[in-house]
Amino acid sequence: MKFVKTSLAVALLSLGSLAAAESQITLYGTVDGAVVVNKAKGADTTVSMEDGIAGGSVWGLEGTEDLGNGYSVGFLLENGFSMDSGEAGEGGKSWSKQATLSVSGGFGELAFGRMGGLASYEGSYSIWDASPIGTDYLQAGLGNVFVTGQINNNSIVYVSPEFGGLKLHVQYSNGTEADDKKWSLNDHYYGLGLTYELGNLSLAGIVERYDYKSFRDEDTKASMIYSLSASYDFEVAKVFFGYQYASRFHTVDQLEDAFVGGKGMNQNAFTLGTEIPAAGGTLKLVANYGFGKVKSADQVTFDDNKVNLNKDKFNRFTVGAAYEYLLSKRTFLYGWGAYATAGKLFKEKAVEGDFKSWSVGLGLHHNF
Template sequence: MKKSLLALAALGVFAGAAHAQSSVTLYGIIDAGFAFNNNSNGEQLYAMSSGNLQGSRWGLRGTEDLGGGLKALFVLENGFNVFNGRLGQGGAEFGRQAYVGLGSTQFGTVTLGRQYDSVVDYTGALEAGSQWATFAGAHPGDLDNMNNANRVNNAIKYTSANYAGFTFGGLYSLGGVAGQFNRNQIWSVGLGYSQGPLQLGAGYLNVRDPNFSFFGNTPSSSTTGSNMLSRVYSGFASAKTQQVISAGGAYTFGAATIGATYSNTMFKDVGTVTGTGLNPAGFTSGAGKFHNAEINFKYQLTPALLLGVAYDYTKGYGLTDAKYQQAMLGADYFLSKRTDVYINGVYQHASGTDSTNTSAVANINGLSPSSTSNQVTAIIGMRHKF
C-alpha cells in the first residue's frame, strides 16, 4: 500500500524488478461512409465521410507491471481520414490521445499528456451522438463537448478505482504562459455510477480563453483568429471563459434502453479576448448561454440489429435567443463483433437570433451551416474494429 501511494504521488518511481511483465497492444477503428446534406451553404452536398459512429484511428496501448498492484501505462492514439489519409485533429500525429502515467488497483490512476475532460468521461457516452447517431447527432456544434470534439493539452488527470459501481476523477491543464498563471487554464471534475441496468454521470468543465486553449489547440489552429466555427457559438469566440455543467443517465430494461442528458454551457465575458474576427457582432460584455436537453431510446431488436431514436432541444439565452430542435433516427447491424454497417438521419430546425446576432440558421454538428432554418443529413457506412 505504501509503495502504491508513494509512486502515485511522485510519478517517478522506478520498477524494482529487472524483468517486470509488460505488454503493448496495437488497436484501431476504420469508419467510412457516404453522406448527404440537403443544404450546405445553400447547395446540396454528396460526400464521402470518415469517422462517423467513431473517429477513424489507430493506437498503441501499453502497460508494465511494477508489482504491489502498481503498473506503468501509456496510450498513443492517432486520428485520420480514411478517404485521403490525412491526420485528424488539425494535423496532430497523436491528436486523439497521448499520455503516460501510473495506475494502482486500489488508489486509481494518474496520467500526464493530451487527454479527455471529465464531461466526456462521465456524461459523453450517454448522448445518442456518442452511441449510434454519428457525430452529426451530437448536440448542435457539440457546444458542451459531450461528443469529444476538443481534447485538453498539458493535462494532469486522476481517475479513481471502481468502488461498488462509483467512479470519480478530475483534470487540470496548465496554460504555460509566463507571468499569466490563469491564461489558457482548463480544469474539470466528474463522477459516475454504473451498476446493473442503471448508469448515471455528471461533469463540470471550466476553460479559460477557450478559442485558443480548447477549440484552437492543434497544429493547424489559428493563434490570432477564430477557431470556433459553428454558428451556434462562433460569435462568442472573444469569451474569456467557457463553463459546462452536464448530467445524464440511462436505464436498461430487457432489450430497451432509455436515456437522457442535460447540459448548461456558458461563454462568459464575451468581448474580453481580442483577435481577428473573434467578435463579429461587437458584443462588449455579457455571456452567451445555452440549455440543452436530450432524450434518447434504443432497442436491440435482434442480437445483430440495434435501432435508435432521439430528440434534442437547445435554447440560447443571455446575449442571444437562438433555439435548435433536432431529431435523430438510426439503425446499426452487426455483421460480427468487430464489423457493423449503419444508417442514420438527422433533422435540425433553428429559430431566433444566433451568436452572430443575425437570424439563426440550422447548423448540424460537423457540417457547414444551412442557408435556411432547416437542415437534413443522412449517413450510411461501415465500421471495423481491430
C-alpha cells in the first residue's frame, strides 16, 4: 500500500511538471512615479506627484500553451493604474490596456480582443518606433504634435512571419467602442503596416483609417493617417526619425472637449531624436514639429457649442531631454525637462495655455 501511495504521488508530480512545461503564466508590470514641476501659460506653477511619466503604471497576466507542431495559444490581460492614487486607469474596464487571445504558428500570429492601433504606441501590436521616448515625458511626447491613435475594442490583428527582415501587419476593429449595432452604424478602424529589420536598421510604414459611422448625420469624414519611422543604432548613439501626414483628423489631445466635424484638419508632422549611453545611463533628446490647417472651419465645436475661428492654420513645436540611470536591471531613476509651444490658431488666448507649457522633474521606474 505504501508503494502504491508513493507511485501515485510521483505520477501526480510528473503530471504537474508536464502541465507547467506546456502552459506558462507570467505576472508582470511596471510602477512609475515622479515629482513634477509644471507651468502652463497663464496658469500658476504647480508641484505635484504624477504617475506614468516614463511609461504608464500597469500590471498584467500573460500566458501561453504549447499545442505542439510549432503552434501555441496565448493570452494577454493588462490594466493601467495610477500609482499616486491607486485608481484604475480607465473606469469600467478590468483590462483597460490590452485583453487579447492569440494563436501562433508557422503562418504567423492571429490575435483578437482589445488592443492598441498600429501607430498608437500602446500594447503589443503597435509597430511605430519614431522616437526614443514615444508618448512619455509629458510635453516631449509624440501625442503633443502627432496623431497617435487609440486602443480599440473588438479588434483582430494578423502578423506575418518574417521574410528577409520584412513583416506584414494587418489590423481591423469592428467597433472601436461597441459593435452592437448594424455594421454601418459602428465606428471602425483599419490598419496596414510593414516593418523591416536589417542589422541595426529598423523601418516601419503604416496606413490607418478611422471612420465615424456614428457621426454620419454630421457628415464627419473618415480620417486617414500615414506614418513612417526609421531608427539606426550606431552603438555610440541610436538615432530616430518619424514623419506623419494626418488627413481629416477631428481632435487633438490637448483639447478634450473640442471636435472638428466635416473634413476636420490636415497636418504634416516630423520628429527627430536620439538616445546616447552616458555615465552609466541613457540620455534621450527629442524635437517634434507639426503644421496644418482646419479644413472645416465652420464645423468646430467646443463643449458642444459652435466656435467661430479667427484663423484656420496652426503649428506646434515641442522639445525635451530625459536622463535614465539604471539602479538595477529592473529599476531606473530619471530626470527630464520638456517645453511646448504653438502658433497661429493655437496661439489664441482661449487655448494657448493648453499648448504652451514646460515641465521638469525627477522620478523612479520599476519593472517586475
